[in-house]
Each structure stands twice: as C-alpha cells, then as structure tokens.
Amino acid sequence: GAVVSQHPSWVICKSGTSVKIECRSLDFQATTMFWYRQFPKQSLMLMATSNEGSKATYEQGVEKDKFLINHASLTLSTLTVTSAHPEDSSFYICSASAQPTTGLWGTQYFGPGTRLLVL
C-alpha cells in the first residue's frame, strides 16, 4: 500500500514552454501533497505544500507564478513549470500524506520523481 506515481518520469522541453507534472496517490487519499526539487548529490528542497481544494503554500524563495501547483482532488496534484528555462532543469519529486484517520498519517510517501531538462 501507499503507492505514489508521477508522470512523466522524463521530460525534455524547449526554453519558454510550459511543462506539467502529475502526482497521484494510487491506493490512498492524500490530504496533503508536497513538491520537492533535488539537485545532484544534495538533499530534497521543499518547494511547496498543497492541500486538496486550497491554494498551495510556497516556501520562501520559490516563485509561485513560475511553479503552479494544483491539488484538485484527494488523489491528484499537478506541478506546472511555466516558461521553463535551462536553470529550471532538475529532478522534481512529489510526496503524499494520508488523512489523519488512517494509519498512514504523518508519513510522506514519495513518487519516483521526474527529470526535467530544458534546452
């Protein structure tokens, strides 16, 4: 149980285009989803926290107009990188946390990540 998927796993795009990444909790309902960015050989950097049906909370220094997050349902969150530039190239990871009434609550379950390369 507690499986999280991400799509696509790999994306290459041209500078100036937008890219959407989907994160789905497959076998549980996710009250809260998180989006991270990870640079090579570094730890995960939290970009934003999203709760179903409400606006995402962005970490300091993360441009909310650049990284649009939508958490439309209890099983789906999307991250859209708008007008992508080469400096946005990175590994993006989502995670999901279940509702407080479940035994999974408090633990984040991670998707497999998305490698974004902007040319």
Place this chain on the structure above:
Amino acid sequence: AQTVTQSQPEMSVQEAETVTLSCTYDTSESDYYLFWYKQPPSRQMILVIRQEAYKQQNATENRFSVNFQKAAKSFSLKISDSQLGDAAMYFCAYRSAVSGTYKYIFGTGTRLKVLA
C-alpha cells in the same frame, strides 16, 4: 526552528557486516516523528523506518533498527547483515506532531557504500 544533522557524508560497510548511520536533531517540541528514508540510484525515496517520539521502544524493520535517544536528540540507524542492495543515500527526517504542520526537515544525507 528545527534542524537535522547527518554528520557522515559517506560511510562504507563490508557485505554481511553491520553499520550505523548517525542523525541528530534540534527541537524544542516534545512530540514529533522521525524517519529514515533510503534513496537508491533510481532516486525513488523509500521509507525505511519511522519512530514516534512518544514511544520509548526503538522501531525495527527486519534488518533495520534505530537507536532513539530523546534526551540526547539522537536517532541513529543500524543496518545489520548489510547487503549490496542497501547501497544508497540515506536521509534522516523530522516532522512536528503539531496539528497543521506536516512538512519534513531533512538532513543532508549519508551515502552508504556496500563492499562485496
């Protein structure tokens, strides 16, 4: 603000031997959660073990166990009978138990190499 420190950037262990990865944290809270995650070369983050601060008993999961010392704010991970598949980055993470606070504070990670 809470912090998590992993002081060992890299560790090596011989196959079948035991290795301990260290993690210390700083918090003024009394109730929280601690986690160890494994990130193999595929970069998929995998939950290894979870510990609730209110539980005195150390968590165990098969070959993985923790030494949770609340007063010392220490949370080390012991891997017994190390296997080649254990080679990965290991991240320690802290999460407050305060309602509405769900985000993790991650350490910088320890790269574990397993020698055949």
